[in-house]
Amino acid sequence: MTSTLGYAILTVLARGPRSGYELATAMGHPLGYFWTARHSQIHPELQRLVAAALVGFEQVPGPGPQRKKIYSITGPGLAALREWVVEPPQPRPERDELVLKAYAAWLADPAELAKLFRSRLEAHELRLAAFEAERAAFPGTPGYGSERFGEYATLWCGIGYENHRIAWCRWMIDQLETGRCPDQPSVSLYPSCEATKPSES
Amino acid sequence: MTSTLGYAILTVLARGPRSGYELATAMGHPLGYFWTARHSQIHPELQRLVAAALVGFEQVPGPGPQRKKIYSITGPGLAALREWVVEPPQPRPERDELVLKAYAAWLADPAELAKLFRSRLEAHELRLAAFEAERAAFPGTPGYGSERFGEYATLWCGIGYENHRIAWCRWMIDQLETGRCPDQPSVSLYPSCEATKPSES
DNA sequence: GTCCTCATGTAAACCGTTACATGATTTC
DNA sequence: GAAATCATGTAACGGTTTACATGAGGAC
Structure with missing residues (x-):
């Protein structure tokens, strides 16, 4: 049981190994149109996914003493992802x-x-x-x-x-x-002294 | 400066005085299709709106020793709401x-x-x-x-x-x-022992 | 008497954003 | 040398959900 963010990360990692930084940029296009996350959310989530053995990583020495981590999905991670895909999404409240x-x-x-x-x-x-x-x-x-x-x-x-x-x-x-503007209903204000209030148009 | 929830409440109150409970139920239909809030969020927000003088309330003694509060929008509240309506909404990240x-x-x-x-x-x-x-x-x-x-x-x-x-x-x-299922690309798993993995279909 | 609706609140936990913090590499 | 990019993390804050907490009134 991972959060949806975890599955979003797994979805990207199923397409190929990535660093945390690359995952964060991947949350731009095209993923960003339907799921976003900042790096400050991605790095801790990756640590959780590694702890749950859904994801593994390799330290890659970049040029210089860089501590870059390349994450990949594991077998159990892929299995969990496959299960999640066909599960009905929990309804999120719309806010527009x-x-x-x-x-x-x-x-x-x-x-x-x-x-x-x-x-x-x-x-x-x-x-x-x-x-x-x-x-x-x-x-x-x-x-x-x-x-x-x-x-x-x-x-x-x-x-x-x-x-x-x-x-x-x-x-x-x-x-x-x-459009026409036929009827201008009143707003009942507090303190309730005036019952109707004509529009200031 | 109120939160969007505050303006959602003002939007309802502009249509007429309501109790906190009625506001919570109003967040079902039709408002719930584009903005929702639970009563646990509405009551504190109403307190903030009252403190900001955008909203006022009257204690209405219901049947028995009921402490029911009927909230109404104030003049400043209506003015703030009118300003907010024509302001561009801050872009929320999509999550679907x-x-x-x-x-x-x-x-x-x-x-x-x-x-x-x-x-x-x-x-x-x-x-x-x-x-x-x-x-x-x-x-x-x-x-x-x-x-x-x-x-x-x-x-x-x-x-x-x-x-x-x-x-x-x-x-x-x-x-x-x-649909056809022509190409089955590989998933590179961790540990990176196997480069390609045929589909289990 | 029990359950449902009306009615109002607080507390803990969770998710997500913004800001803080650091540091190497590359480009101008 | 300065700025942009690559790179990884933590902390504080705000908004939202879930759970806790209480209680009256009416319907069955």
Whole structure:
């Protein structure tokens, strides 16, 4: 029983031996799009994985008196990873601040909020373009037994997600820019002296 | 400067006064789809919000010697909330265990993994149906000045997300069930005695 | 009488981020 | 010589979950 971070590390190590530093940089691309960790989290976790014999390491003398450790997955580590992959993930609570802001949109200045969503839209469009370019680099769909299948599958997911977000941002911007503003409900404030409060628009 | 949880609470309180208990249950539906918190987190946060004068409360004697507190948003609280809504959200690192498992799919038994994705697909289809039913209950698109616009906008986002997930799960299942399994790359194990290791399929 | 809902809190543990701390190698 | 990169760790802090703790009211 390891934490999900442990399995994320094992997932990378199954692709080949890495140093702690390389693992930390691997948490950037493409892994960083669905799992991240800083080196300050990775090094202690590696120590735990070594203690659990899921991972081993070799001291590699780099140029000079460098104490570089190259970690590899062990047989038991690979077995644990294989088991974990097909287990249902424990549901994590969703926390999406942008959606929360959308939920509170009725309180905001629509022009200001549209500006925020336009900037988010741009970011999603940029990321989509990068993902599309990456997918174009694949000759075809890799088979599931191939290491590259994972990359392709997560890329597929990322492209779908970005498209969904782009559509939503566009819809939000459209609503905020061209939408009518029919009813302005009241906010009941504390101290509860005034029952209704007209909008300051 | 409050935490996002504080703004989530203010977002709910802007819709009307609530007790701490009601706030905790409000973190179920629909808020729970994009922000959650337990009562053990809500009560201390309410104390902080009261200390910051963003929120006030009235002791309401329920039936019997009940010490129930009804919280309301204050003028400064509403002002802070309005400012927060249009500020760009700080980017949170994505952590999606299912996508991580997809990244490690090449190690797994495809039939077992397909089973997992079928169960996830079912869950997304159920949630989509619930969302669609909710959207059908709206007479039309609420204007952005309406309190209900937030509900509609987040529902829109949720429906788009579920559709995206459903498409991805279906693609994954299709790949795992009908896909070919051409190349089986090796895993370099520790101790590094064997360079290649054929698959146990 | 027992269980469920309403109601409010605290404490311990865990996960993750930021900051602190060190030091060699390479590039400009 | 300064800065960037490679390299490994620890400490403090903040946010979140789980568990502990209590108690009234209503339904069965």
